[in-house]
Amino acid sequence: MPPFNDGPIISVRMHMDMSVKIGGQPEVIRRVTKIYARLLIAGFALSPAFLIAYLYLFQDPGLKFEDHLFHEIAIAAATLEGIFVTYVSWRCYLSSGEPLLRWLTLGFLGFTLIYALHGVFTGMAHHNIWLFLLYGPASRLAMAILLLIGLLSFNQEPDAPEQRINPRPWRIWIAAFLLTDIAVAFIAYSAIAGSPAVRLTMEGGALFFSAVNIILMLAGRIRSPLMTIFGISIVLFGLSSLAFILGKPWNHMWWLAHAIFAGGFFFLSYGIIQAFHTTRSFSSIYNQEEMVNRLAMAMVRTESALQELQHSNRMLEHLASTDPLTGASNRRHFIERVDAEIARSRRDNLSFSLLALDLDNFKAINDHYGHQVGDEVLQGFVQKCLEEIRPYDSVARMGGEEFMVLLPQATLEVAVAIGERIRSATENAVFDSIVMPKVILTVSIGVSQFGRDGNTIDTIFRAADERLYRAKDQGRNCVITT
Template sequence: MNATIAAREPQTLVRFVTRAYARFLLVGFALLPAYLIAYLYFFQNPALKFEDHLFHEIAIAAATLEGLFVAYVTWQCYRSSGEPLLRWLTLGFLGFVLIYALHGIFTGMAHHNMWLFLLYGPASRFAMSALLLAGLLSYNHPPDSTAKRSDPRGWLAWIALFVVVDLAVAWVAYSPIAGSLAVRLSMEGGAMILSALNVAALMLRRIRTPLMVIYGISITSFALASLAFILGRPWNHMWWLAHAIFAAGFFLLSYGVVQAFHTTRSFSNIYSQEELMARLAEATARTESALQELQRTNEKLKHLAATDPLTGAANRRQFIERVEAEIGRVRHGGTTFSLLALDLDNFKAINDAYGHLAGDEVLREFVHKCLDAIRPYDGVARVGGEEFMVLLPQAGLDKALAIGERIRSSVAGSAFNAGSGKPGEVTVSVGGSQFGRDGNTIDTILRVADERLYSAKHLGRNRVVIA
């Protein structure tokens, strides 16, 4: 017992250490952009710039197309699962695209109206972070109804709102307050605060499913991207780093959406490795139990198909199969075998006098008498109403005669229960045949055994005839 406990302790310790290490790696990965931000902030000249409008326009166009694709995939997941989180994610991606696209379109205006070019970036990030926070707050809420999922009016209303935001940003860009630092900082700082609240809520609610871990790392990237945008200046290295950080978070979040699409279509119900192993173990146990039950059922059905339901003896089909197997054994060098054909004498009189229920009880008792009289490897089969056959492997007619007499005397010397428990006298007539001596086919030896059975009947019943 102590050895077992000692063997388990290192495994528990290793499990704890590896879990802590995995969480440390996740936190380190999530905070990686912070190291890059600190490096540029403390060790790079903020006046260094890389101003390339074409490159910026291509990057924004690629981000817009990516955003539209991810919004579509997220929407498909939402239509399937109805998960509110996916609805808000779809709106977050869609809102970001419809606002952020103008940031690329107005790149050429950077020298004419800097704010018309610049303000659409923080506006898109602010809108997206607000919608993602709403999504997290709806985590694990009941799914939306099918009608709500398919109703286009709600989506059109949000698209109209995003267009209004675009117009509002344009109005601010041409207004006297556009040059105020507070305008840009309020949107970029608001996006950073909302993203930070998103991460805090995720941690406080202890949401640790695999896709929500990806979600948390992505939101952390969005918060750090907003911080980099606040610290950076248009076209300098910090500004470009902010774009790269945001893109990395966006791509990571889109990866989570695609994973949801290819699995459960739900952002909540993706299982961790431990959950998958537990579910696999449960499914395996259920499968094994089902297979065992199926095996038991098949065995039961096989038994029912091979036995007579009244007496429990083999039925005619099973008996024929066993005789054919014996013939094959003999033809491959085995010793001969014999058959006994048995028929209860005057059985109709028992049914007429006591009823069929009493007759059924007599048949059951008769089978028990036969089983007691034959060898363990012999077989009894019911082939008709009161007609039975006994297969005697590795037995000639002399052995068949001895076993037939044992059955006959056992039956004749016993009192069978008849109607109302009254004892009745029962006798049996027996005919026997031997394979090879009386025929080399199953039909022949069966016919010979029947003929000798009828001879026993004609000779006065209650006897065994084997020649």
């Protein structure tokens, strides 16, 4: 196997080393930049708090913007977006089965089904302000609770496929949201509707559950990219509830609260879309450092797999071209080598020769001593051939005790000399065997030369075979060229 290529690892290490050299104190810089990044995220998430404080301290109570049509259009747009994001979240959940995505889907669905009536009853603002007003905090409270449950399910085992497509739980939740709509309408027409505690309980509850959500995220050190988006959105939802508590219908604080909540809704929707276009999971998106490390490891594994595949291919090629007993080339591979040599000889006007070899009386060795001894003799004979031929010559077992040797760029005289070396080495060798310690062996050889004896593979093979038979007829243990 070729040496393992750790190029991808070296590339990653070089990148890290360069970072170390540029900074002078890389660990300090790394820590400072991480702290700075977290401060940026916190500052971005909390930036609406400055606007809330500004309006709370300097807002003119008499300034209001009451436009029912604008409000209805905004709520209609929010409802359509809520339906779309609910569907995308549900598709992600069906794909990954992640419990967090199930609760996110329910959070979007519950908010949409409840919040839509906030827009539908805009025209009721002058007749029953609570029928118009209470659906907003009710929708935010429901969403805050469901998002908190979703966070508690973070990194749990995926739901089973049959559980994901079971419609019954979804129908139950839709029924619960519709019952919430009816309950809010009942409260709006009840005697307690005008009590500040009703609206404060709903809006304060949404703020409370959002705060618990953030505390749990910080305590659990949940910092994956999409969960960071989740956390920022929760902060914005909480700040919007605070603005709603401080504001009054149609004043600037009230509109600011809508804008802050819309920002959180858009941001969380963006996270859902990112999940849909990547892993279909809300917790398995990696930050840049993790991506670099995973990419490097994937490249290393790929490189290792490729090298294993190349090694396996070479092994298969070797097995496909080699006689399994002797290690010599097999007939198919030898013919391919001869064809290639013929093409080269025609192109460069060169010649080459062939040796056809047959072990004398080999059948008697098998009959008297058994096939185990015969196999050991064949292996020993191939080793003798390899010792006597040139490094770029090749030996092939054509079948049984028949062999051939390809001698590139060898004239008939050179081929005869090599054939004599093989014959002499075989005659003088003693092939040791476990069963029969001393086996004497001789070989008959026929020689042909490309060009002199023919210009095709058939003609030179036939010439070598015919001369091999003559060597047998003339008493064996000899090299014949005519």
